[in-house]
Amino acid sequence: MRIGMKISPLTVLKAGIPNYIIHLLEALAEVDNGNEYILYTNRPIPFNLDLPDRFRTVKVTFPSPHMQLWYQIGLPVQMKKDDIQLFHDPVYPLPFILPVPGVITVHDISNYTNPGVHSFRSALSGRFFPAHIRKARRIMTDSFFTASELKRLFPEAADKIHVIHLGISNRFRRVSCEDALESVRQKYDLPSRFLLFLGTLEPRKNIERLLKAFALSCSSIPHSLVITGGLGWKYDKLLELISNHPNRDRIHLTGYVEDDHLPALLSSAEFLAYPSILEGFGFPILEAMACGTPVITSNVSSMPEIAGDAAFLVDPLSVDSISNGINVLGRNDDLRGELSRRGLERACCFSWRKTALKTLDVYEKALG
Numbered sequence: 276m277r278i279g280m281k282i283s284p285l286t287v288l289k290a291g292i293p294n295y296i297i298h299l300l301e302a303l304a305e306v307d308n309g310n311e312y313i314l315y316t317n318r319p320i321p322f323n324l325d326l327p328d329r330f331r332t333v334k335v336t337f338p339s340p341h342m343q344l345w346y347q348i349g350l351p352v353q354m355k356k357d358d359i360q361l362f363h364d365p366v367y368p369l370p371f372i373l374p375v376p377g378v379i380t381v382h383d384i385s386n387y388t389n390p391g392v393h394s395f396r397s398a399l400s401g402r403f404f405p406a407h408i409r410k411a412r413r414i415m416t417d418s419f420f421t422a423s424e425l426k427r428l429f430p431e432a433a434d435k436i437h438v439i440h441l442g443i444s445n446r447f448r449r450v451s452c453e454d455a456l457e458s459v460r461q462k463y464d465l466p467s468r469f470l471l472f473l474g475t476l477e478p479r480k481n482i483e484r485l486l487k488a489f490a491l492s493c494s495s496i497p498h499s500l501v502i503t504g505g506l507g508w509k510y511d512k513l514l515e516l517i518s519n520h521p522n523r524d525r526i527h528l529t530g531y532v533e534d535d536h537l538p539a540l541l542s543s544a545e546f547l548a549y550p551s552i553l554e555g556f557g558f559p560i561l562e563a564m565a566c567g568t569p570v571i572t573s574n575v576s577s578m579p580e581i582a583g584d585a586a587f588l589v590d591p592l593s594v595d596s597i598s599n600g601i602n603v604l605g606r607n608d609d610l611r612g613e614l615s616r617r618g619l620e621r622a623c624c625f626s627w628r629k630t631a632l633k634t635l636d637v638y639e640k641a642l643g
Contacts, residue, residue, distance in 0.1 A: 276310045278638065279359040279375070281350070282332070283342075284366060286318045290475055290505065291558055292382065296365050298442060300326060302631035310638075313357050317345045333357070346370055361641055368403070369410050376412040378641050383421055383555030383577075384428070385479065408432050413641040415439050415634065417556035418577035437637050440581075441556050442627030446534070447565035449619075450542040459539035463529045466499040470601065471544035471568075473537075473559040474551065477507030481552045481573075481591050486516055486526075488550075488597035493522045496605030498545060505531040541566040546604045546611060549573070550591040557581050561625055564618030569611045571600040583624075585617035 282300075284292050303312070304326050312330045319334065337349030351370045354362060362369070362377045369377040387404040408414065408429050414436045416422045426433045450456055459465070470489075474480045482502065489500045502517075517526055532540055541547070547563040549572045557578050563570050564585060572578045573591040582588070587604055590596035604611055 276638070276642070277313065277358060277360050278310055279313045279315060279354050279357065279362040281316075281346075281362075281364050281366070282314045282320070283316045283318065285320045285322075285324075286316065291556070292366055294444075294558060295380070295382070295441060297324075298444060298627045299365070299631060299634065300324065300330065302442065302627035303634070304330060306628060306631045307635055310635075313354075313359060315350055315353065317342065317349075347372065361638055363638070367407060369407050371406070371410075373410070376641050377410060378413045378415065378637060379407060379411045380415045380417070381421060381425065381555075382417050383553060384424055385553040387428075389479075389553065405429065411435065413437060413637050415637055417441050418580050420577040420580055421555050437633070437640075439630055439633045439637070440625055441558070442630045443558075443561045443565055443622055443625050444627070447538050447541070447562045447622075449565075449567040450539045455539050456543055459536050460543060462536070463501075463503075463532065463540070464527065465501060465529075465540075465543060466525075466527060468497055469499040469501045469527070469544055470546050470548050470571075470605070471541065471563075472500070472502045472504070472548055473541070473562070474504045474549065475507040476502070476504050476510045476513055478509050479551060479553045480504075480507075481550045482513055483516060484591065484594050484597055485548055485550055486520060487594045488601055489526075490521055491594065491598040492601040492605065493525060495602050498601075498605055499525040499527055500548075501527045501529060501540075501544065503529045503532050503540065537562065538566055541568045544568050546571060546614075548597070548601060549578075550589055550597050550600075551578065552576070552591050554578055554581075560586065561622050565622035567615045567619055569604055569614035570618060571597075571604060583617075583621050585614060585621035587614065 314332045315335055335349050335353045337345040347370050351372050355374045359375050362375050365380045367379040367381045416438050419438050422436050422438045425436055541563050546569040549559050554576050560570055560572055560581050570586040572582050572586045574588040587600050589600040
């Protein structure tokens with residue numbers, strides 16, 4: 276079988292969706308020796324994809340710089356030339372004129388159900404969401420939460436929805452080498468004791484309430500707050516809040532942190548605070564757990580499903596609830612130790628090999 280996949284998200288900074296694409300491809304390369312993969316992009320990928328020869332990257336040129344014209348016209352034409360038998364879009368839209376069966380991955384549906392927490396462009400694309408659901412031969416979701424939302428809104432699509440939890444990279448493990456830890460502390464000017472937020476700086480990550488909760492907790496705990504991640508959209512207000520924060524001297528912005536440095540950063544943190552409002556999966560939860568770092572996360576969306584009983588859950592819409600979580604973990608060594616142990620066990624339940632094998636099964640069903 277010759278499978279086409281869009282990989283154009285890899286042309287931007289590595290984050291949730293690019294990481295999904297990279298790790299899925301690497302795992303497919305390990306478990307699938309029979310199929311051929313044509314990987315489509317509109318721009319050069321800024322790093323090397325270390326994949327076997329049966330994975331071929333094709334840069335599809337089109338006489339218009341407009342992404343949608345490339346996707347709706349240029350890409351289908353190229354797929355026909357390449358004799359593709361199945362197309363997988365790992366970010367969910369499908370070309371409206373698709374010459375082969377299409378499979379999509381729906382990470383979350385918030386740009387359709389809650390467009391206000393997204394950029395204008397993302398919210399606009401959400402308007403076409405029902406059409407993509409109808410067109411897809413099979414639909415993969417990262418969580419049972421997203422699957423249940425899809426089935427509630429589109430009951431006619433229930434039989435073609437498949438839940439496939441994502442995996443976690445082997446590089447995420449507890450770092451005990453003091454030289455490695457000290458190197459990261461110095462590079463990012465980390466304080467001695469801190470709680471960590473890890474994620475893109477955008478509204479749905481709920482950093483504004485986290486900042487307010489931290490202000491309430493500062494008199495009770497000695498920790499600083501380290502905020503790590505690239506700039507998303509509507510970050511100006513967030514930077515202003517940080518600048519005017521009553522405890523500005525205890526807030527550290529690292530910016531985007533290279534992948535290789537994340538395990539040491541997570542291992543240095545006393546706990547992760549991740550009170551996001553909406554997540555399709557929530558990579559930072561498992562990444563922290565795999566490093567033995569205790570986790571505070573939200574009791575809504577997919578986060579309780581992914582965290583299991585290995586995290587301290589809070590109401591992301593309540594500043595008091597988030598502050599209470601910070602206070603409890605900041606002052607309770609025994610609880611941090613227990614959550615660290617549970618988190619390490621929980622992280623072992625997720626692997627990219629499982630993700631790849633289940634994805635292959637969906638490919639087969641799409642053509643069956």
